[in-house]
Amino acid sequence: MSSNNRFYLASAPIWRALIHLCIPMIAGMSVGAVYNVINGGFIGSLHSTPLLAALTFSLPVFALIMAIGGMFGVGGGTYISRLLGAQEQGGADAAAAAVRVKQVSSFTMWASLAAGAVIGALGVVFATPIATAVGATGASLAPTALYIGAMFAFAPILVACFSLEQIVRAEGAAVASMTGLIASTIANLIFDVLFIIILGWGVLGAGIALGLSNVVMVGYYIWWLTRKSEVVSLAPRWFRADRAMLTTVFGVGVSELLQSSFLIVTTLVMNWIAIGYGDALLASMGVALRISQLPEMMCMGVFVGVIPLLAYAFGARNAARLRQGIAGAAISIVGITVVFSTIVFLFREQVIGLFSVDPKVLTDGTLILTAMLVSTIFNGITGLVIAVFQATEQMRNATIMSIAQGVLFIPVVLVGNAVFGITGVIWAMTVTELLTFALGMALFAASRRALAAEPSPEAVQAAAEAVAADTAAESTVVA
DSSP, X not given: OOHHHHHHHHTSOHHHHHHHHHHHHHHHHHHHHHHHHHHHHHHHTTTOHHHHHHHHHTHHHHHHHHHHHHHHHHHHHHHHHHHHHHTTSTTOOHHHHHHHHHHHHHHHHHHHHHHHHHHHHHHHHTHHHHHHHTTOOGGGHHHHHHHHHHHHHTXXXXXXXXXXXXXXXXXXXXXXXXXXXXXHHHHHHHHHIIIIIISOOHHHHHHHHHHHHHHHHHHHHHHHHHXXXXXXXXXXXXXXXXXXXXXXXXXXXXXXXXXXXXXXXXXXXXXXXXXXXXXXXXXXXXXXXXXXXXHHHXXXXXXXXXXXXXXXXXXXXOHHHHHHHXXXXXXXXXXXXXXXXXXXXXXXXXXXXXXXXXXXXXXXXXXXXXXXXXXXXXXHHHHHHHHHXXXXXOHHHHHHHHHHHHHHHHHHHHHXXXXXXXXXXXXXXXXXXXXXXXXXXXXXXXXXXXXXXXXXXXXXXXXXXXXHHHHHHHHHHHO
């Protein structure tokens, strides 16, 4: 870890630290969101509503794959940041913490690769049944199965990619994280032109392009962590899977897994209900989602980018810096939401028209986009609250928030569909986001221990076990 990166995590003025950590994340994620829009445009240029619908049907599968990566990446990344921050405490065993950082980073990468390989093998074999399970039927079934199969074939890379990106950011290297995201996006665009436009492989080409672009990202992150990082190691000899490792990584990471898993559930329920209104509604949802992702990804760049700072401050027991980081991130998210969601809203009809000439898609897409943009008002702050809980090892609160959206969405969309029809379906997620936001505010207000940067008894016990394990491991390495 360079002294410059540690400076931004430990002592830089809070707004300077946020700019260093969040702007690169915003840039990287925004480029990715722009790519998703362009990717939808490539498929849309084929003038096939079933192909556009296939992209929408495939979203739960992509979310599942990334959820596995998120479990390892968020759990391992926040653990690394807390260990780095803990080195600032008086009397801390810096050598043991340094060993543990290497063990955590090695475990995060190799375990995520193994998990991705297992999921990928199963997914390739059962691609068509899975396509049916997510709601694809008729003309949309075959392209959905092709896209899903391609994603599963690259599952080890996709899972490892997200894990490695979290490790890079854990030590404050936001620019390196951004570089990997942008490199992957550029590669994806090139591969899209080759496989979709030139070779005419449709959604299969889009899936292959997605996988190969992530190969580029994984290669860059491995190179950076191997050559540039001074604190982590990906070497298999540092791999550990002791009790403290599993408890800490999965204790925090499971909230990310549950959040994404319930997102899958909500998407499936939405697909099953929406399919009754025809492929045009599903295609509209896919187009609107890609457009609304721009302001959403910018907000995500803030609350994802600030996690290392919050975890570092918590590990160092620096309550004042923890509060400053939370406040600065919240102000940034509100500002982004107001400005960019307003801009997208004003030009929503023109933007939707770039993707389809189907009058039904244009009508439904405009309404869906409006509902999604309203959702961003609440979604960004909710994401920040979850990030705070993850960074400060509030596993219970993080888990509650992660499952709340899925649990609340099902009754909301069922009632909305029964009472208001298609309008109720479209606005169901917005209502759910509002309810989840209210729950998050209540849990955050009651979370006094974390705001004081005081460790929970469970965290103290886990830390003690980790130090003991580190000491033993270090002695073994030296011997």
